[in-house]
Amino acid sequence: MRRTHYRALVQSIRDKIAGIVVLLAGILLAASLCFGGPANPSPPNMFRPASTPADAILHISIFVLIISFVIFAVVFGLLVYALAKFRRRAGDDGREPPQVYGSNQVELAWTVLPILIVLVLFLATARVIHSVEDARKPPDAVEVIAIGHQFWWEFRYPSLGVVTANELHVPVSDPAHPTPTFIRLLSADTDHSFWVPRLAGKTDLIPNRTNSTWIDPHEAGVYVGQCAQYCGTQHAKMLLRVYVEPQDQFNRWVQEEAKPAQMSDAVSEGRGIFETTACINCHAILGTVANGRFGPDLTHLMSRETIASGAASNTPENLRLWIHDPEAIKPGSLMPAMNLTDQDLDALTAYLETLR
Amino acid sequence: MSSDSIALNPVGESTRPIGDRLHDWVTTVDHKKLGIMYILYSLLFLVIGGIEATIMRIQLIVPHNHFVSPQVFNRMFTMHGTTMIFFVAMPIMFGFGNYLVPLMIGARDMAFPRLNAWSFWLMVFGGLLLYFSFIGGDGLYGAGNAPDVGWFAYAPLTARVFSIGHSTDFWTLGLLVSGIGSIGTAANIVATILCLRCPGMTLGKMPLLAWMNLVMAGLVLLAISPLTAAQIMLSLDRYLGAHFFDTQAGGSAVIWMHFFWIFGHPEVYVLVIPAFAFASEIIPVFSRKPIFGYPVMVAATVSIGFVSFTVWAHHMFTVGMNSYANSFFTISTMVVGVPTGIKIFNWIATMWGGKIQFKTPMLFCIGFLFQFLIAGLTGIMLAVAPFDWQLGNSYFVVAHFHYVIVGAILFALFGAFYYWFPKMSGRMYNETLGKWHFWLFLIGFHLTFDFMHIPGLLGMPRRIYTYEPGRGWDTWNLIVTIGVFFQAAGILVFVGNLLWSRLKGPVCTNDPWDGWTLEWSTSSPPPEYNFATIPVVRSRRPLWDIKHPEDPDWKYE
């Protein structure tokens, strides 16, 4: 007899505990979200938006989160109450309880109320969908074309004459005089997705289709993200870095990037190796004969903090290793091991190190 | 009550030569044996799929781990998803449906017993074909030639040029074959329910499990074919140079997504509606009350079936559809949540005013209710397209759908296992072990899938074999992996309980739960012919009418 009572009590306590676990997880989460990660770059936390699309998304998300929590609390409360109050007690006489078959009024009530909630939620959502997707591009917008590759990002600024890879530089947008960046999204091979949570929701890059997204970051900083649509073996390492810079710093960057590559006699041996090896089939260096587009543009390779789309930091050791044995850094990437002698490799690396 | 349902367990049964008994099972067309075979087959693949998940979770326990290579990891998530959906969840629902529907509607077998057997063996063949892919290519430790394109195999990753070798073809052909089997089973279920109900059992008087299997079968008939069509198109692309998804020739990658998800979304309702069926049978019996609002439950299920065909592109909110399309799919997805929510209320109302007994089947159904509520709410969150622009393709989605499939569907399935195991095997399971299973699995489930939402909210995409440290994901991934071991322990207890009870459990009666539907009127297990005389019924709970002749249901329905 006591066992029945005990079990039912444990049951309702279990439900309360589960509910508390969920609540605690939420509190822990909220706490972790409020205190940011390392100063530079910032973790990809959608709850700290730095750009209008991400902002708009956060507001509607909080709205639906609140509605969901309220619904959860009510229904969970009813469930726990029912379990506690209507459990079979010790000393039960074994008679069946009153057999209730239904109630039309109750059914009506709990049909109409959800429909109303849906209506309100939908209207609020539709506004945000429209404001983000149908935003007009102002005349001072920076235009970027992003082309997804297996497993790296190509960024072109057609009106500025810049071609770069993996690390996107954009200017800060002042809300008084907005200078957003509008990005057209294309793909050279299979599906990818551009996702930098603090700046905007994700949008896919699909071959034979042009998509677009936009960001207007309010604060300078480095924002990270990564490819969010499975694109093959090294999908996990197709990382993204967005460098948001004050306007003058951005202008300086554009100026440097638009220039052809530095030509230094000290590394002519390395340059010679580059120009006469298969490197030029995939890579381009402005000012040399290399005009391959399969791999990233290397003209200003040293202006980037990472190589292999974020898989390794841009140090001479990593660069050398990447050329010698890409599988060690990014197994399954499409960069072939170049099978050079140590001497050639050193010369080549020295050359690449000059491409600021 | 059971005097004319004579159990066919003659003393000589267990001494027949093993060859004879195996032959019996392999050539059977009896819905009960086929049902049990479907269930056992699914259990085997549940364990295999679980091992695939464990491998993935060990790889993800810390960032930059080297437990498996990216190639192996990518094969793991593809095979895990494909296995669990097509070779665990679908067959197990077909198994329970096969076993229970004829018994609950007072029939002797399914409408087409030989088609039933053919469909089962096709599904077996499909699964074996898919798993044959592991033996090939790099060999077993390199995960062979198993498909690595994700369970939804987006184009053009599946084109010959990006998917070299035959791994994609194993995916395509294994599923094509088992898909044809599914259509056979679905047609069988529909014909059985429409044509073989016992006298007096109008559609309005048949158990909710029968209604829900009917809707599920209807969904299968209409939803599997789009997948079959897409797979034929993919194979034509790969082998005859067709251009359906060939973006270089003007083909569309997005149209694969449309075709796939027109299958894919109704598919998840194919999986969850039978779970609703189990809850609708178990909760009333352990609350000692009839289901609250039977007609509304039927209407809600049917409308879910219809609406489920209008929501598919909520899996495609990020592909760049225009704002009108995104808005449409937002509202249609929210709309399908309404009848679903109504059902939750009806289940709670069933318990309300009852006398709830916390036996193992009921514990699992309570877990189902709690978890399905949460899963539905995270689904509403994902329905809000802008929120989905952040959460889509992240671990939040993975957490959401595992909450539905494991937290709701698998929990309801465990409830069904414990509820009908006595009927199927003639023996009672061990209640203590059942409760151990429940608690271990509950803890493991919540450790893994509650905390899995968080990395998704913090920007962690899915299908990545490793992740960067310093993004705020590390601790959560660790907790998620730890939960796996509790779940594994729970499954071990479960399997042990089943085996031990089957061999040594106490023999049980026809009706250990004091139930009200026709299957409890037969012996445990039922004889091959189910009913000596086809029953005639007058209400939704024929056994209640018999047990309470002074207060039968048909006076009130």
Place this chain on the structure above:
Amino acid sequence: MSSTSLAPSSIESEWILPSRGRVGMFCLIAAESAIFTIFVVAYIYYIGKSLAGQMPKNVLELPIFATICLLSSSLTIHFAVAALRSGKSRVFGIWWFVTIALGTIFLVETGREWYHLIFEKGLTISTNLFGTTYYSLVGLHAFHVTVGLIGLAIGMILALLGKVNEEHSERADVFSLYWHFVDMVWIVVFVVVYVVGR
């Protein structure tokens, strides 16, 4: 637990449910309709999107004769089943045979059309999007015609062996549902491919 004590016996005597063969066939037709719908959607979506190669209006001619044959075969199979219902096995056999003949002519005409397209116009499944969607849709239909013809042939053999009687008319009727479905699909394919698509 049996027939006693539960309900008046009038329930038993009035208890008539649909025939399972008919329901099963409708289920199959539902599933097949879904698969054809997807191929038709693909066809319509890709109209005008081919980047190169032959276009429909350059190479397609209306297959009037084949269409008349196939659609009349629906009529003839209907006559066959009606005859069998009245017990006229010989008449049944004749109409059944005519149905097979008409269906075969349809397939032969399709084959001839394909020969012409492949060898004289240079249109194959891999030529362009039109080729891809055309051959797959028409081919899927032709495959279903072929399966139907195999079923019809089996029926013919059984009829010639004298094994088909009035009591089999329900089964023949259910089979004819499949054949009517195949013809309905052809109407859709004809309109989409040869009328709208051109």
